[in-house]
Amino acid sequence: MEKQIIEGRLSGMSFLSCNFSKCLILAVIASLALQARHTANSKTDISGKWHFVLQTEGGERDRDANFQQDGKKVSGKWADADVQGTFDNGKLDLEFPIKSEEAGEGTLKLKGELTEDSLNGTWEFQVYSGTFKATRVQ
Numbered sequence: 001m002e003k004q005i006i007e008g009r010l011s012g013m014s015f016l017s018c019n020f021s022k023c024l025i026l027a028v029i030a031s032l033a034l035q036a037r038h039t040a041n042s043k044t045d046i047s048g049k050w051h052f053v054l055q056t057e058g059g060e061r062d063r064d065a066n067f068q069q070d071g072k073k074v075s076g077k078w079a080d081a082d083v084q085g086t087f088d089n090g091k092l093d094l095e096f097p098i099k100s101e102e103a104g105e106g107t108l109k110l111k112g113e114l115t116e117d118s119l120n121g122t123w124e125f126q127v128y129s130g131t132f133k134a135t136r137v138q
Contacts (some may be wrong), residue, residue, distance in 0.1 A: 045069050049137035054123055055130040090114045096106050
């Protein structure tokens with residue numbers, strides 16, 4: 001009889017251990033799925049604050065922007081200017097009017113691609129153009 005009780009307890013422990021293992025495995029899988037979803041969202045959503053460094057003939061120009069994304073549509077602020085454009089499949093395409101103290105009024109065009117947590121691309125304003133790199137502001 002004592003042998004049956006011990007075997008029953010051992011088999012019961014085995015059953016509990018098996019359930020715990022299954023729960024642990026499910027928790028790990030769920031955690032990985034959430035992490036993958038977050039990574040995917042950060043690649044498909046550029047909402048938030050960004051710091052741009054534009055390469056110009058006169059040197060680097062720093063600008064901060066704040067974007068909101070709704071589907072493919074992007075809006076927000078670039079200094080005092082209202083941003084408008086799109087972000088689709090990792091590609092940014094913005095075109096909006098700004099006023100430059102040095103060059104006057106014109107349309108700023110930004111075309112870039114998101115790689116990890118930075119945007120890299122080209123910019124055009126009036127007769128000027130160059131490249132840029134932008135990073136998310138944490």
